Amino acid sequence: MTDIDLKKLVDLVAENKTVNEISTEMGVPLKNLYQYFTFLKNEGMEFKRFYYSNGDISYRLKKGLAVKKQLPKEQVIITKPEELELKILLLSDLHIGSIFERLDLIEKAYEYASHEDIHAVIVAGDLVDGINIGHPKKHTTHKDQIDYFLDNYPLDKNILTYALLGDHDFDSLKNAGLDIEKIIESYRHDIVSLGYRQGILRIKNDEIFVSHNLEENVGFEPINLNRIKKECLVLEGHTHFMSLQEGSGFKKVHLPSLSNLYTSINPHVQPGMVKMTIEFTKNNGCISNVIFEQFLVDPEIVKMNEFNISLWRGRNTKTTEIENEVEPSKVLKK
Ligand SMILES: [Mn+2]
Numbered sequence: 229m230t231d232i233d234l235k236k237l238v239d240l241v242a243e244n245k246t247v248n249e250i251s252t253e254m255g256v257p258l259k260n261l262y263q264y265f266t267f268l269k270n271e272g273m274e275f276k277r278f279y280y281s282n283g284d285i286s287y288r289l290k291k292g293l294a295v296k297k298q299l300p301k302e303q304v305i306i307t308k309p310e311e312l313e314l315k316i317l318l319l320s321d322l323h324i325g326s327i328f329e330r331l332d333l334i335e336k337a338y339e340y341a342s343h344e345d346i347h348a349v350i351v352a353g354d355l356v357d358g359i360n361i362g363h364p365k366k367h368t369t370h371k372d373q374i375d376y377f378l379d380n381y382p383l384d385k386n387i388l389t390y391a392l393l394g395d396h397d398f399d400s401l402k403n404a405g406l407d408i409e410k411i412i413e414s415y416r417h418d419i420v421s422l423g424y425r426q427g428i429l430r431i432k433n434d435e436i437f438v439s440h441n442l443e444e445n446v447g448f449e450p451i452n453l454n455r456i457k458k459e460c461l462v463l464e465g466h467t468h469f470m471s472l473q474e475g476s477g478f479k480k481v482h483l484p485s486l487s488n489l490y491t492s493i494n495p496h497v498q499p500g501m502v503k504m505t506i507e508f509t510k511n512n513g514c515i516s517n518v519i520f521e522q523f524l525v526d527p528e529i530v531k532m533n534e535f536n537i538s539l540w541r542g543r544n545t546k547t548t549e550i551e552n553e554v555e556p557s558k559v560l561k562k
Contacts, residue, residue, distance in 0.1 A: 232256060237264055238289075241275070247285040247417070248385060258385055258418070266414050279420055281307045281314065283347040283386035300437075301423030303390060304430045305348060309553050312510055314431060316348045317341045318502040320440075320465035321485035323396060324380070325373040326357035327364045328488040330499055331380055333525045337486060337501050338382040340529060344503070347386055350429070352465030352483050353394025353440030355381075360403045362396055363489065370400035374408055378415050385418075390429055392422040394440035394465055431506070432513030432550050437478070440465040461518060461539060469497050470522055472535070479537050481520060499526045513550035515539045 232254060240250045251261055265275060265287070275287040307314065319337060323329055341349060356377050357363055359370050367373040381389075393409055400406040409421045422429065422438050429436045437460050462478045468485040484500030491497055505519040522533040 232260075232264060234264065234268065237261075238268070238273070241287045241289065244286060246280070247287070251385075259383065262415060262417050265417070269414075277417060277420075279303070279305060279388050281305055281311060281347060283384070283388055285388070285417055300426040300428050301421065302428045302430055302435075303420050303422055304552050305388075305390075306552050307432060309550070312508045314348070314506045314508070315344065315346045316350055316504045316506065317344075317346050318350050318352070318463060318481075318483050318504050319486050320352035320483035321354040321394070321468055321487060321489065322351065323354055323357040323363065323485070323487045323489055324377050325366055326362055326487070326489070327366065329357070329366075330487050330526070333486055333499050335382055336525060336529070338384055338387060340501075341387055342384055346503070347388065349387060349389045350436075350438060350463060350504075351389060351391040352438055352463050353392045354396040354465060355391055355393070356397055356400075356408065358396040358399030361399050370404040370406050374400060374406065374411055378411070381416070381419070383416070383418055387418070389419045390422055390427075390438075391419050392427050392438045392440050392465065393424045398424055430552060431515075432508055432552055433548065434508070434513065434515045435460065436515075437462045438465075439463070441467075461515065461537065469494075470500065470502065470533075472537075479539070481537075484522070486525065498524050500524055500532075511547040513548070513553065 237250065237254065240253060245253065247258065247261060251258055274290040276290050278286045317337060322334060324331065356373055357365065359365065359373060367376060391412070397408050400408050409423065412419045412421055426437070426439045429438060439462060441464065460478050462480040464480055464482050467482040468490055469482065470484045471482045473480040473482065483502060486499050486501055488499065501523050503521040503523065506515055507517040508514065509516045516539060518537045518539065520535050521531055524530045524532055
C-alpha cells in the first residue's frame with residue numbers, strides 16, 4: 229500500500245484534481261487509486277465524492293461530522309449549463325451470481341454505452357442474486373458472490389453507474405451482515421449507490437425517482453411518492469419486463485431484466501435494456517421530454533420500441549437559477 233506517494237495523492241485532492249487527472253498524473257490505474265482512497269479512509273480520512281456528467285469524479289476531504297443517512301438516498305449528476313440533453317442507459321435485475329446471469333450481455337451494454345457517447349448507467353436493483361433467496365447459484369457464500377461481482381462488473385473510465393439496491397442485494401446484509409452498499413462504496417467508486425429500495429437522482433433542477441419493489445417487510449421506509457416532484461419520472465425494477473404506468477402525479481416505467489431469468493417460462497420476457505434521452509428546459513433546468521428506446525440485446529442489439537414521455541404540462545415554467553450546473557472547482561468551494 230505504500231508503493232505510491234500518499235501525501236501527493238492527498239495534495240492533488242486538495243487541489244481539486246479529478247480522479248482521471250490524478251490517475252494520469254500519478255500513473256496509477258483507477259482500480260488501484262480507489263484502493264488507496266479506501267486505505268486513507270482506514271487512516272481516518274473520509275472523502276465526499278462528486279460525480280460529473282462526463283464520467284469523472286472529484287473528492288473533498290470531509291472535516292465535519294458525517295451527515296445522518298436519510299431515506300430515500302439522493303445522488304447528483306453535475307452537468308454543464310450548455311448540456312440540455314442527457315443520455316442514460318437503463319438496466320435492471322442483473323442477478324449476477326445466479327446461473328441465469330448474462331455478464332456477456334452486461335459487457336455488451338457497456339460497450340454500446342461507450343459507442344453511443346453515454347456516460348451514465350442506471351441499474352434499478354438486483355445487481356446480485358443473493359444466496360439465501362433466488363435461483364441456482366455459482367457461489368456458496370455472500371462474500372464470494374460479492375467479490376465475483378466486484379471483479380467482473382464492467383468498469384469504463386468514462387461511465388458512472390447509479391445503482392439502486394433491490395431485495396436480492398439486501399440478502400447479504402439481512403443474512404450475513406455484509407452491506408453490499410458499503411462494499412460498493414469502498415471498492416467501486418464508479419458504481420454510485422442510490423440506497424436500498426428507493427433513491428433519487430438529481431440533475432439540474434429536476435429529479436428522477438428510482439425504485440425496486442421489495443415484497444417483504446425488511447424495515448425500510450415505504451415507497452413515498454409524496455416525496456417526489458409533481459409529474460416526476462419513476463424508473464422501477466423487479467418486474468423484469470418493460471411497461472408504462474401512469475399514476476397520479478407520476479409516470480412510471482418498469483424496466484426489463486438484463487438476465488436469462490424467466491426467459492424459458494415466458495417467451496415475452498427477453499434480456500433487454502433501455503436508452504433514455506432526457507431533454508431539459510433552458511430557463512429552469514426541468515425535464516421537459518424523455519425519449520425511451522427499448523432494445524433486445526441477445527443475440528444482437530435490436531431496437532424494439534420507442535416512446536416519449538412529456539413532463540412539461542403542470543410544471544413550474546418560471547425562470548430560476550439552475551442547480552448542479554457548475555465546474556468542479558466551484559462545487560468544491562461551496
Ligand atoms: Mn427484485
